[in-house]
Amino acid sequence: MRKIILYAILAFVAIVSLVPFYMLVYTALMPASVNMADSRLLLKAIEWRNLQHAWEQSKLGHAMLNSVVIMAGSVLLSVFASAGAGYVFARVNTWYNRAFFAMLLFSMMIPGIINTVPLYGLMKSIGGINTLWAMILLIATGFIPQSVFLYTQFIRSLSKEIEESAVIDGCTPFTAFWRISFPLLLPITSTLVILNAIGAWNNYAQSVFFLQSQDKQTVPLAIGRFVQTYGADYTQMAAASLIGMLPAVAVYFVFQRYFVKGISAGAVKG
Known part of the structure; x- marks a missing residue:
């Protein structure tokens, strides 16, 4: 009976969590002739042209390219910098550390x-306004504190003997970490890739200040300007939002296998 109640609660939470996503997909594929007030649970017809129109009018293609560059650069920079810093904090126990x-x-x-x-x-003094490289540095810097904390906690749960054996065999501490210990950090690395990638992809507050040129706009900026243009057309707004969220969802599904394991090990152990 306890398992039945538990699964019932989990099913209810899952359904409630999926309702907003279902409404977004429903609205994005809804024909223009359908009134939202009179809509049913299931669509009788699907209007795929809504996605095509939203893609063309919002210029999401170029914006996605900019977002991918910023996301990839900031994730790689934050992960490798945080892994090295977390290793030092976990293994070198000094008062200034x-x-x-x-x-x-x-x-x-x-x-x-x-x-x-x-x-x-x-950003203005270093010539970083309307540049992707400056946004990569800015976003990666914001990710580093949380990433370092999780890496530190995870590395503390690893045995030191593996690294010491590698040093005895002739490896430097730097080589021992990157070649022996870092592959063992796959769960927490996958977790941080998901968190940082979604954070970089959805970054709007900073992008709107530092990426003022239209050719440098990211997906949130492109959708924001599209909404300003088609503010009364909920179908087009939903279609643009659906297209814009798909890459972030794809990143999550690729790394979801290690997500919960990395969060629990990095936050609880140590």
């Missing part, structure tokens, strides 16, 4: 939006 780690954790409590004005001045 502990102090710096505490400062890093404190920085996680500061909302990133409050740094917009000083960041704008910094």
